[in-house]
Amino acid sequence: MQLPAWNEALGLPRPWDQQWSLRAQQILAFETDLLEHDDIFRGSHVIEARVGQLVTEAQAEIDDIVSRGGAVAAVESGLVKQRLVESNARRLRAIEAGEQIVVGLNAYRETEPSPLTRDLSDTILVIDAAVEEERAAAVSEWRRAREPKAAATALALLEAAARSGENIMPSSIAAAKAGVTTGEWASALRKVFGEYRAPTGVAGARVTGTTNNTEEVTRLRKELGRLEKLIGRRPKILVGKPGLDGHSNGAEQIAIKARDVGFEVVYEGIRVTPEQLVTSAIEEGVHLIGLSILSGSHLEIVPEIVTKLREAGVRIPVVVGGIIPEADARSLREKGVARVYTPKDFELNAIMSDLVKLVEEAHGVS
Amino acid sequence: MASADLGALVERIGRGEKTAVAAALNLVEDTRAEARENAGALLGLLRGSARSQASHRIGITGPPGVGKSTLAAALARVLREDKKTVGVLAVDPSSTRSGGALLGDRARMAFDPADEGLFVRSVATGGEVGGLAHSAAAIVRIFAAAYDVVLIETTGVGQNETDVADVADTVVLVVQPGSGDALQFIKAGVMEIPDLCVVNKADESVLAQRAAADLSSALHAMRGAGVDHEVKVCLTSALAGTGVRELATLLTQRRATLPDSSLRTHRALVDVSWALSLFTRAHGSHGTEALGGTEALREEAAARAAEGVSALQIAAEWSTRYLDAARHR
Numbered sequence: 200m201q202l203p204a205w206n207e208a209l210g211l212p213r214p215w216d217q218q219w220s221l222r223a224q225q226i227l228a229f230e231t232d233l234l235e236h237d238d239i240f241r242g243s244h245v246i247e248a249r250v251g252q253l254v255t256e257a258q259a260e261i262d263d264i265v266s267r268g269g270a271v272a273a274v275e276s277g278l279v280k281q282r283l284v285e286s287n288a289r290r291l292r293a294i295e296a297g298e299q300i301v302v303g304l305n306a307y308r309e310t311e312p313s314p315l316t317r318d319l320s321d322t323i324l325v326i327d328a329a330v331e332e333e334r335a336a337a338v339s340e341w342r343r344a345r346e347p348k349a350a351a352t353a354l355a356l357l358e359a360a361a362r363s364g365e366n367i368m369p370s371s372i373a374a375a376k377a378g379v380t381t382g383e384w385a386s387a388l389r390k391v392f393g394e395y396r397a398p399t400g401v402a403g404a405r406v407t408g409t410t411n412n413t414e415e416v417t418r419l420r421k422e423l424g425r426l427e428k429l430i431g432r433r434p435k436i437l438v439g440k441p442g443l444d445g446h447s448n449g450a451e452q453i454a455i456k457a458r459d460v461g462f463e464v465v466y467e468g469i470r471v472t473p474e475q476l477v478t479s480a481i482e483e484g485v486h487l488i489g490l491s492i493l494s495g496s497h498l499e500i501v502p503e504i505v506t507k508l509r510e511a512g513v514r515i516p517v518v519v520g521g522i523i524p525e526a527d528a529r530s531l532r533e534k535g536v537a538r539v540y541t542p543k544d545f546e547l548n549a550i551m552s553d554l555v556k557l558v559e560e561a562h563g564v565s
Numbered sequence: 566m567a568s569a570d571l572g573a574l575v576e577r578i579g580r581g582e583k584t585a586v587a588a589a590l591n592l593v594e595d596t597r598a599e600a601r602e603n604a605g606a607l608l609g610l611l612r613g614s615a616r617s618q619a620s621h622r623i624g625i626t627g628p629p630g631v632g633k634s635t636l637a638a639a640l641a642r643v644l645r646e647d648k649k650t651v652g653v654l655a656v657d658p659s660s661t662r663s664g665g666a667l668l669g670d671r672a673r674m675a676f677d678p679a680d681e682g683l684f685v686r687s688v689a690t691g692g693e694v695g696g697l698a699h700s701a702a703a704i705v706r707i708f709a710a711a712y713d714v715v716l717i718e719t720t721g722v723g724q725n726e727t728d729v730a731d732v733a734d735t736v737v738l739v740v741q742p743g744s745g746d747a748l749q750f751i752k753a754g755v756m757e758i759p760d761l762c763v764v765n766k767a768d769e770s771v772l773a774q775r776a777a778a779d780l781s782s783a784l785h786a787m788r789g790a791g792v793d794h795e796v797k798v799c800l801t802s803a804l805a806g807t808g809v810r811e812l813a814t815l816l817t818q819r820r821a822t823l824p825d826s827s828l829r830t831h832r833a834l835v836d837v838s839w840a841l842s843l844f845t846r847a848h849g850s851h852g853t854e855a856l857g858g859t860e861a862l863r864e865e866a867a868a869r870a871a872e873g874v875s876a877l878q879i880a881a882e883w884s885t886r887y888l889d890a891a892r893h894r
Contacts, residue, residue, distance in 0.1 A: 276630055392806055393642055394675035402657065402669035420663055431595035458665040463689050468672035478678035479671065481583055482686055484591040512584065
């Protein structure tokens, strides 16, 4: 049973929010006769036709993937991810063009003040910072208290098993029993296999369908050409997602859109550390950094990145996108972030225009 | 830029300082006139350093999707384990319509940001046919002055990889099993170029063995046609980490056996074609004809390069000569 809650987009639901979802399901289950019937849609020509269509289309996709060598091959080649990215690109273009309605976003935007966003300290679950310290101390204590030789031996055996290509389950279980931690287990395997980084699906993605506002795109491309002549190099941006957040849709779409208006985009992907982003910014010589965070940890991670950039002498604009309440956005801007974008900013052309201006300003040209 | 500043930059590059290397790369990509002058001077100063001469510039090419980025990352990891420093140049195609590019190779490589001995730079081809960015030769020069090994990873679609053969000492062609790549390459004439071939995504299957066998026999057949050294075929799985150490060993051995004189000649040739391509990109065939034709220019470039003048400077001198002559006509 799933308990998605109304404030899930902003942060962790509180017990009250989860209870609300639970009660809603219980009302359906016990106050209606829904569960006394098997399929209430059987015989509905509308539903049966739609389901039939879904089955046909799904089967065609499955057949295509099988013909390419199966699901694993399709994932590894990046095909699956690329299709997802392209599909989302089409959806966003349709929203931007007004062809697809999202109530509250591109239609019916007037709103009464929402209790959800009025005071965020109260409407989502806030984790006490002390919990992190507690857990870190607990891990240290665990390591201190275990039998050191047994743990070290188990790790060595795990590494050897991984190198030889054996099944690592037995040595992993043995390692767990010897008190090896998850981090140590992962590090040992990383030493042998390196760290897998999945295909991002962005490089090969083709955006088809609606090309809304081609005039604006053309204008932006000209702007970028002009900017390139002024600053000597094609404007280059870094887009990445710091922290453990895997919600990459926004970052991917920004990356593709930026490429389509003429930026060179270094797409760093997900699960990047602040240090990796700063190093990438230096090595790649980018003119602007875009950080995407939907995990709620923006107030911790973004200032850390801004500080590390300054310490490294990298003076370029930083923009942030994600699920960021206005109060937090203000705080980030005070700490040196140039712009904050949320899902309300669905007009990608406007964001691109902003980015061009920011690079122009940073170089003292306009 | 004052020569003292350039001198300081050169020193810092020689020490492998990332901010210095990055500043140099940004400089050579800068197309403005003053930057071009400084870039030419910088490249002139970087020539001939001991590390530069000892460096190994390795091109990794092959069709899209064979796993070049993952292989380059795995190779870099093995080289780092052997305490060699590595500069990686990842080349992605630019969009011809928008002029933009998605430089996504970096995201396929796992790297430790604290490792001062590994530097990854992504560049776009900028619409150049041949799969290599116009600034690539300059970037390779800078990396060679800072790091022991330079890896140049290009997309390439199988027909026009010749550019990478110009800037690299060793060219590695990567294919994957089952796609008929090997046979395509034989037909397209790309087979003359690689010094080493890799079948990536190779498992125990018949398909992988067959791809390797196809490549081997095609290479053997070409031996009479001017390929004077044996081109080995390696089997790797970059994801599983197999075969990569063997590849690294083969590469190290090859570098050790490359005679200094032939390496110098090859690298000098780079300056000649680079200067010529810089000049013709700006002034076309009218320019080359006005200055006496390509052959004459090649000879002149070879002589100037032997004196230690960088390709950028040579091309700049030609530009000035051409524009002055045009003015006085």
